[in-house]
Amino acid sequence: MLDWISTFLILAGVAFFVSGTIGLLRLPDLYCRLHALTKSDNLGHGLLILGLMLRSDDLLTALKLLLIWILVLTASAAASQLIAQYSGRS
């Protein structure tokens, strides 16, 4: 049962990544792409990590996965804000 949930989560996560990349390719404007990127980052990655946490065999790895997710969240938030602020000015 647990396997089914984790498989579903992983596939959903990958789907979000694919959509994020397609968004990056096709959307015309920088700010739309910014939106597509952050969406795929936060959700896709989160789902993927949740799916992997279910499969991981010991607690330490699971906590590390969680830490990685938090890091990626802050990274993409800080990055998008900085880039938006930087591109807004130039």
Added chain:
Amino acid sequence: MIDTGVLYGLTGVALAAMGFRATLLEPEVIRKLLAINIMGVGIFLLMIATAYTGPDTAADPVLHALVLTGIVVAVSATALGLALERRRRDKDGS
């Protein structure tokens, strides 16, 4: 299908060749340093591909240690090269 070690070994050789060619032909200094780093990664890829002995058996640790040493040597050489390039530009007042 194609054997993993051979595929990555050949990619390593290709990267080394690209890096070597670009080091000779690129006029700009920082690009030359990038090219040397890419050549280094190519040779390390050849070494790690040699070390890869199949999906389940452990790879050859000696080669991993050599590549680790190579990475540290490459970063110190790049740092010196960048410092020389910065000093060179400061000298001509630009």
Added chain:
Amino acid sequence: MEVDVLVLSVALPLCGALIAVAWPRRCEVVGMLTAFAVSVAAVLTLVQVLVVGALQHEMGGWTPGLGIALRVDILSAVFLVLVGLVVLASSVYATGYFGQPREKAHFWPMWLLLLAALNALVLSSDLFNVYVTLELLGLTAVSLAALSGQRAAIDAALRYLLVGLLGSMVYLAGVALLYLGYGTLDLPAIATQIESEPIAWLALCLMTGGLLLKTALFPLHFWLPPAHANAPAPVSAVLSALVVKAGFYLVMRLWIDLFPALLTPSTGLLLGIPGAAAVLWGSWQAFKAERLKLLAAYSTVAQLGYLFLGLALLFQLAPGPTRDVLFGGIVLMALTHGFAKAGLFLAAGMVQKRSGNDQISNLGGMAQRMPVTTFTIALAGVALIGLPPSGAFLGKWQLLSSALGLGQWLWVIVVATGSMLAAAYVFRVLERAFAGSSQPDAPVAIAREEWPALLLSAIAAVLLGVGSGWLWPLLGNDI
């Protein structure tokens, strides 16, 4: 208790460098003490090798395949002594050369690291370990070459770094191929397994190509003259006399110990033809050079040509007494060039320091003002040309006799023209020095700088020629 002195030749300079970094106020004293201790260790190693024969020290106590082994035989012991003495003399010179404490604090640690790299390279017999020593040698040489801070020196140092990195990367590719083929990194272990197959051939070409790039053999020499001419005097002395020769030492070590199975007489020509071209082109450029240091740098390119030419002849001789004698001649020429070129560069440094620049055109009156320096340049010139009392004479004699023995006239002509051109550029300098100058002022002499240069040139011109009798029989059983 039997202590392997050869480990000290690497450990001492490294410790000296660390102390010099941590204690910059006293770095000059530390530097001098270390240089002296290292030359004593080198002489002791030579004595030990003469008594006991080839020595080996397994680092960490592991067998050479798994661990790394330092090996010293007569060839490397002789190079160790060359390195030790030249660095000691240049260190004495450097104490007078560098003025402000800030310059000293930067010079001495890198100088000792360079010494450690040279010793480690000569002693190492593990292919990857040689790569690491090559990189250490390259980085320290570049940093020292850029020490003067002028634009020309930094440009030359940057080009030297890029060429050095390219050379050691190509060498590393060769090592990777050898490990792919033979599964170990220890030099003697691979030597037993090597037979003529494509992977061995390619590894030979790559490793030799990388080393020739670092040794500045003729087509690949463009980076050497500006780097050596713009470096501070003690640095350019060691660069020309030792650092460039380390590449030659490795090529000799690889071609004789590692790849004898692959060598046919014709492969020797791969080194011989560029060597001959280097002799002619280098001597010609040295003759045309207007600066003394540039002249010395181009003469290095030429002299290396002689050494590679000797190697080409060496591989065409069947193992036997004639080959051993030629091998002794090549080693003797390498040693003589090391001492002579160091003496010449130190003298050129003194000329530059006294009269602001080392233009050959305004060397007028140097004989009156700086008699010892002029005598040093004359002695070094004797060794560079190869006139009788010097070791180079014996070396070139062997070169000519084996070339005649093989009936290859081309080499004889090349060596002859090279020597004549060398005579031309040395006498051109001396002629300018003895010409009168407009304002004959009092002789200027600083003992601390003049004596080391004089001793180096004297060793090259006289000692190695007269006193090299003991060297030849020992070198013979090496190959």
Added chain:
Amino acid sequence: MNTLSWSFLDILLVIALVLLAGAALRARSLRQSIILFIAFGLVTALVWARLRAPDVALAEAAIGAGLTGALLLTALRNRPSEESRLVSNNGMRWGGRWGNVAITVSVSLVALGIGWAVLYGMNDTQSGRLAGQVGSALELSGVSNPVTAVLLNFRAYDTLLELAVLLAALLGILSLGGGRATHCTVDPIATSLRGWLVPLLILTAGYQLWVGAHAPGGAFQAGALLAAAGVVQHLAGRAHAGLPVGAVLRVLMVSGIGIFMTMGLWTFLGGRGFLAYPQRWAGELILLIELFATLAIAVTLILCYLGSEPERRRITPAGSKP
């Protein structure tokens, strides 16, 4: 089905590698090639992970992608727009158009030769080569991670010289002088990030150092992470990037090799041979060496990034506390 998908993954990774390398070398502007190079470092770390080389992937991620990227971006920062060319009359320009073609053809021919030799050499795999010897001697080495055993016991002399290479590069950079450690004005985001990112980096570095004995990790990866913490400090306005000043800094610079040398000389004079640790204490000695090596590597890499020694501490103007 599985081997097919592995090959598929390999082909995709190889395409990514070669594409990024080519783009980084041919990009129009310098900033574009540096960003492409950082992405190339990322994909390289991925390839090392795929080829079952976790130690190398860690080092590549921390040093290759991380620090080299920071060094390159700093080199980018203090330059005006035009690019500095190393073109001199007899320098690296090999005769224009025909020179390019000649070099490209000759290099690709040599590459084909090497590729064929690799094909030839790869299939007669003496599997594991030295791995067998390492495996059998592993329990004598005092650590259970084979790569750390090779790096710090079997080939400890290599690592000693490698630390010397790092020190040589640092001394070269310091002797060039120039690049004063510029002091950046405060930026809210960088400062807020610094608050929790630096402790996390230091914690991860400690974890890497400790885990190195029995799992992939070790002194170099830990040192690079500590250096990354220093880089973040500098980005957030600390001109000293968390470094001590003066004599302490110099002692830290040489501490890595210093401990190595004292250990080596102590065993050498004890008659056992240079760097031949007594078997009982090998594990502890290796950890001690790794601890100091981490500090030395971190200090060295930060100084390479800064470009020069930070000057004496003085109260900097309003805004950021030293």
Added chain:
Amino acid sequence: MPDVLMLACVVMAATLVVGLVPMVRSTSSVERMLTAQLLGTNGVGLILLLAQILDMPALVDVALVLALLAVIAVVAFTRRSGGSERA
């Protein structure tokens, strides 16, 4: 069933390669940094999948280091080249 992970791995690698195209082609450096950010996250996800497939917990540390450095690279990029001040 490992093949789900393999499938995910291959798709992620595909998105990585496809994501390269805008990066190589794009003009403004901001957009390139944006794509680099996406590639970074994609790479971290791929390494985590590999960690599970190859059963090597060490690869999770690699992902952790990469995630840490992604933050630094972005901050370095915006602060360093034309950020709020001419440093």
